[in-house]
Amino acid sequence: NxxxxxxxxxxxxxxxxxxxxxxxxxxxxxxxxxxxxxxxxxxxxxxxxxxxxxxxxxxxxxxxxxxxxxxxxxxxxxxxxxxxxxxxxxxxxxxxxxxxxxxxxxxxxxxxxxxxxxxxxxxxxxxxxxxxxxxxxxxxxxxxxxxxxxxxxxxxxxxxxxxxxxxxxxxxxxxxxxxxxxxxxxxxxxxxxEKRDRPSVSLLQKSSSSPVSCFATGFYPNKAVLFWRKDGDDLHDNVEEGQILPNPDGTFQKSADLDLSSVRLEDWGKYECVFQLDGLKDDIITKLDQSGIRTNKKKTFAPFYISDFIPRQEKESKATSSASVSSKLSYSLLNTI
Structure with missing residues (x-):
């Protein structure tokens, strides 16, 4: 609410x-x-x-x-x-x-x-x-x-x-x-x-039986809320909220997956995804509409891989050093990579 x-x-x-x-x-x-x-x-x-x-x-x-x-x-x-x-x-x-x-x-x-x-x-x-x-x-x-x-x-x-x-x-x-x-x-x-376009919000689905993912990207700062609601009330059940993750250009992305397996197609119109960003005057509201969903049936949806923007040497450092440093050290450098 x-x-x-x-x-x-x-x-x-x-x-x-x-x-x-x-x-x-x-x-x-x-x-x-x-x-x-x-x-x-x-x-x-x-x-x-x-x-x-x-x-x-x-x-x-x-x-x-x-x-x-x-x-x-x-x-x-x-x-x-x-x-x-x-x-x-x-x-x-x-x-x-x-x-x-x-x-x-x-x-x-x-x-x-x-x-x-x-x-x-x-x-x-x-x-x-x-x-x-x-x-x-x-x-x-x-x-x-x-x-x-x-x-x-x-x-x-x-x-x-x-x-x-x-x-x-x-x-x-x-x-x-x-x-x-x-x-x-x-x-x-x-x-x-500030010179960038406003954030992009899309609905994505791997297959007809998969959850529908509301995906927001290109926003800054990382003070944002992304959630689903039905008939004006925010949903918590059957919703899996993802973490805010960095994009290579310094902006951020976030997703929220909605499981529609028990929802009738005629009730889809009651659902909408809401994106709120600190500094953005208006909410970005995306209605759940089958015609507006982008699908990708051949491969798992993965807009960005965090490892793609870690330098090669840094990846090697993580792989080879993790065994040498205890995860007990909360501020360990190796744990931040």
Missing amino acids: LMWIIIYFLLLTLTYSLKFNIMASSGDTKNIPGYFIRANFEDVGMVYYDTTNKTFKPIHDWARRLKRDDPEHWKTISEDGIHYEQIFRVETEGFKQHSNQSGGVDIIQQNWGCEWDEETEMTDGFLKYGSNGEDFLTFDPETDTWIAANPQAEITKKDWDGDAARNLLWKNLLTKSCPSWLKKYFFFTNRLL
């Missing part, structure tokens, strides 16, 4: 994020990149770098445009990311000395970034380190101190708590530089995407 939709949108706060995931490995790392970085804007890959390619690669169209339109900014973040490898390895050398890991492969991970609430202008930064699949240290920018995740991290915590220069650098990065970049990317993508 309408109240449920209103509540849903109230919960969709206009919060945007910029995240950097970094990993360095040592030991028997034949099948693992020695060092790599992935930057995500709004949880969608922006750039990727590893020691095999030795260049920052834009993942999406808008990032390629950013590289072309603002080469100085691109050069700065690229050079900083490449030069940080040596710093990262030196500062985390003590992790291995204080861990229980012996021999094999050592993997050190770092996840940092920031979030920005467009409505309140509030920002929040975060920085975490992991060692061999385990949480290790977390930085608290409010107190300029470090939180040890286990006894092995206590020695490093004490050392870093006393390093005022390091803590000030990170605090400025998390509270000033990162939010500034985030807003830059937000306004840059908005300028590009």
Whole structure:
């Protein structure tokens, strides 16, 4: 019903994020990149770098445009990311000395970034380190101190708590530089995407006995609702809602499948698909009409494959590294790919 939709949108706060995931490995790392970085804007890959390619690669169209339109900014973040490898390895050398890991492969991970609430202008930064699949240290920018995740991290915590220069650098990065970049990317993508046509909504069906999929694509930002309703009331039964997924061009897609196996053909006119997008004045309403359904009986409908827009080296990293890093580490770089 309408109240449920209103509540849903109230919960969709206009919060945007910029995240950097970094990993360095040592030991028997034949099948693992020695060092790599992935930057995500709004949880969608922006750039990727590893020691095999030795260049920052834009993942999406808008990032390629950013590289072309603002080469100085691109050069700065690229050079900083490449030069940080040596710093990262030196500062985390003590992790291995204080861990229980012996021999094999050592993997050190770092996840940092920031979030920005467009409505309140509030920002929040975060920085975490992991060692061999385990949480290790977390930085608290409010107190300029470090939180040890286990006894092995206590020695490093004490050392870093006393390093005022390091803590000030990170605090400025998390509270000033990162939010500034985030807003830059937000306004840059908005300028590009505002020029696009309104989102497309289609009805798709693999075969006459398959569910009808309401498929919305080409929308931005990813604050959207897609649902089915009957006689004006929203449906939950016999509806399978898909996740919001990224498109290669920086926009998003979403689907909602309706099972019509128990619905008579003459009742189809009672059903409609509704798409609501933050910033879009009017809902896009698509009536369930057999003549308007696109069918694909020869192959399974799959508008985009997420793996199609992950760089080749990145796919290999995921395949070869997953066995080495515990899924227990919630912010693991490998789990974000």
